[in-house]
Amino acid sequence: MDQLYGGIEAGGTKFICMVGSGPASVVAETRFPTTHPDETIHQAIEFFQPYAQREELAAVGIASFGPVDLDPDSPTYGYITTTPKPFWSQVDLRGCVQEGLKVPVIFDTDVNCAVFGEHYWIPENRPLDPFLYMTVGTGIGVGVLANGRPLHGLVHTEAGHMAIPHDRQRDPFPGVCPYHGDCLEGLCTGPAIARRWGQAAETLPDGHPAWELEAEYVALALTNLTYTLSPRRIVLGGGVGQRPNLIDLVRRRVPELLNGYIQSPWLSEKIAEYIVPPALGTRSGVLGAIALAIVLNPQNNK
Amino acid sequence: MDQLYGGIEAGGTKFICMVGSGPASVVAETRFPTTHPDETIHQAIEFFQPYAQREELAAVGIASFGPVDLDPDSPTYGYITTTPKPFWSQVDLRGCVQEGLKVPVIFDTDVNCAVFGEHYWIPENRPLDPFLYMTVGTGIGVGVLANGRPLHGLVHTEAGHMAIPHDRQRDPFPGVCPYHGDCLEGLCTGPAIARRWGQAAETLPDGHPAWELEAEYVALALTNLTYTLSPRRIVLGGGVGQRPNLIDLVRRRVPELLNGYIQSPWLSEKIAEYIVPPALGTRSGVLGAIALAIVLNPQNNK
Numbered sequence: 001m002d003q004l005y006g007g008i009e010a011g012g013t014k015f016i017c018m019v020g021s022g023p024a025s026v027v028a029e030t031r032f033p034t035t036h037p038d039e040t041i042h043q044a045i046e047f048f049q050p051y052a053q054r055e056e057l058a059a060v061g062i063a064s065f066g067p068v069d070l071d072p073d074s075p076t077y078g079y080i081t082t083t084p085k086p087f088w089s090q091v092d093l094r095g096c097v098q099e100g101l102k103v104p105v106i107f108d109t110d111v112n113c114a115v116f117g118e119h120y121w122i123p124e125n126r127p128l129d130p131f132l133y134m135t136v137g138t139g140i141g142v143g144v145l146a147n148g149r150p151l152h153g154l155v156h157t158e159a160g161h162m163a164i165p166h167d168r169q170r171d172p173f174p175g176v177c178p179y180h181g182d183c184l185e186g187l188c189t190g191p192a193i194a195r196r197w198g199q200a201a202e203t204l205p206d207g208h209p210a211w212e213l214e215a216e217y218v219a220l221a222l223t224n225l226t227y228t229l230s231p232r233r234i235v236l237g238g239g240v241g242q243r244p245n246l247i248d249l250v251r252r253r254v255p256e257l258l259n260g261y262i263q264s265p266w267l268s269e270k271i272a273e274y275i276v277p278p279a280l281g282t283r284s285g286v287l288g289a290i291a292l293a294i295v296l297n298p299q300n301n302k
Numbered sequence: 303m304d305q306l307y308g309g310i311e312a313g314g315t316k317f318i319c320m321v322g323s324g325p326a327s328v329v330a331e332t333r334f335p336t337t338h339p340d341e342t343i344h345q346a347i348e349f350f351q352p353y354a355q356r357e358e359l360a361a362v363g364i365a366s367f368g369p370v371d372l373d374p375d376s377p378t379y380g381y382i383t384t385t386p387k388p389f390w391s392q393v394d395l396r397g398c399v400q401e402g403l404k405v406p407v408i409f410d411t412d413v414n415c416a417v418f419g420e421h422y423w424i425p426e427n428r429p430l431d432p433f434l435y436m437t438v439g440t441g442i443g444v445g446v447l448a449n450g451r452p453l454h455g456l457v458h459t460e461a462g463h464m465a466i467p468h469d470r471q472r473d474p475f476p477g478v479c480p481y482h483g484d485c486l487e488g489l490c491t492g493p494a495i496a497r498r499w500g501q502a503a504e505t506l507p508d509g510h511p512a513w514e515l516e517a518e519y520v521a522l523a524l525t526n527l528t529y530t531l532s533p534r535r536i537v538l539g540g541g542v543g544q545r546p547n548l549i550d551l552v553r554r555r556v557p558e559l560l561n562g563y564i565q566s567p568w569l570s571e572k573i574a575e576y577i578v579p580p581a582l583g584t585r586s587g588v589l590g591a592i593a594l595a596i597v598l599n600p601q602n603n604k
Contacts, residue, residue: 160529
């Protein structure tokens with residue numbers, strides 16, 4: 001029997017669990033709602049348990065919602081830390097899974113796993129470093145792969161909260177971020193769109209002015225990320241980010257904002273290869289968790 | 303005789319050349335104005351030639367003004383590319399130095415060398431990754447060290463051109479960037495300060511409102527860099543950045559802008575250890591070029 005790996009995408013509304021060794025070799029997959037941590041983590045462990053007991057499971061990767069503690073030297077390494085989500089604050093997600101399954105458990109943020117998954121499993125992305133994944137949905141997150149590894153630091157990246165220009169004459173909406181008002185998240189998540197226009201984002205038709213404005217903010221963010229990280233490719237995912245008309249508006253606006261400052265075909269005629277939808281669809285995170293389990297599993301690095 | 307290394311900080315107004323093996327073991331150092339590339343590059347080669355001829359020089363690092371081509375697979379690798387500086391566009395700086403001295407030549411941007419120098423030579427900085435260096439002077443540049451190496455990508459980082467909020471009621475100045483008007487560079491380089499206030503930045507006294515405004519923009523930039531890269535330390539250098547009163551204003555403003563979103567002592571009571579002046583003063587770049595020559599010299603990686 002080949003080695004199998006487990007992937008968990010631990011989201012705020014649902015968990016996705018997968019056993020396999022890659023996108024083309026998924027052995028089992030399940031999704032269930034995120035309820036109380038005792039119940040939800042137990043459900044995840046139960047799903048993997050048969051594979052662990054047969055010693056087929058080499059390691060598990062977890063792609064977690066945040067904020068999380070990624071410092072291996074910290075006493076709360078692998079915890080979900082200060083989330084406002086009821087019951088999930090200070091939960092030792094990584095420790096519980098490791099305790100339950102007795103296999104190495106690799107732990108990172110949802111977006112760092114998504115960026116790693118899109119990079120690791122898609123051959124044409126492999127040479128592209130730095131490589132970014134930005135999700136725009138109920139929140140905004142940016143996963144960064146730099147010099148071969150997901151980027152961690154003081155904490156993890158929180159690029160959703162970057163400050164961007166906000167023209168209040170064009171858009172008087174004050175923003176919904178409880179910390180910053182009109183930061184990127186405050187202006188252009190799904191909930192911000194719904195609040196500004198008085199209807200859910202998914203009900204706004206193509207051609208509605210909401211989408212030009214949304215593209216403006218997403219393009220400002222991608223322009224700033226281009227200046228700051230000089231990525232070779234940016235994947236735009238998430239429930240809002242994957243709205244089909246949006247990516248074309250963003251691809252048109254980014255070169256206008258750059259205004260020729262950086263000379264590169266990827267930022268002009270090849271922009272459709274620079275800003276791309278996720279090749280793994282909605283499975284970037286869980287498949288990235290499996291990829292991290294393969295690559296960072298201490299057993300594979302001896 | 304110990305191995306010696308050469309460092310060149312190739313700036314738009316002056317070249318600094320150094321022979322040595324570290325900050326405490328500098329054998330020779332010289333500076334001369336940047337004139338025509340034929341003359342200036344010849345002068346640099348002449349300075350290093352005796353060491354090269356005695357076979358004491360193991361490698362040379364170059365910290366170059368930009369934009370530059372950092373792609374080793376490109377036919378113009380090591381060139382200064384599209385600079386508006388007369389005579390310096392499309393100059394093969396790396397190739398000329400390698401041809402003249404017959405030693406390996408490592409090539410990077412001025413700010414990537416500065417970040418590498420501050421990280422490599424200052425023991426307390428060594429464990430801190432990601433690690434940033436931001437220079438604010440006649441231009442603004444940000445060098446990024448991530449997962450152990452300077453960050454390169456599509457081109458090199460150009461974080462000086464990030465878009466930031468610009469309150470035109472508080473500051474009606476339209477900015478001086480020829481590409482973007484009021485991007486970060488447009489609002490807060492030395493020339494922008496001089497144009498806004500009608501006098502050179504260095505003549506503006508402490509307490510002048512120019513410094514509160516300057517601190518606001520620098521703090522917005524460092525806040526965005528904190529969200530985007532999650533650095534463990536940021537070095538603030540450059541002629542304007544090293545103005546003594548500025549760093550304290552910036553240290554006060556960054557936590558206010560973050561507004562408690564990221565919980566870390568480094569962003570509150572330890573902020574003075576998070577945003578620091580360059581430990582190597584004005585020699586971060588040239589000493590970083592030497593550090594890169596030591597670490598990335600292919601002879602040392604066999």
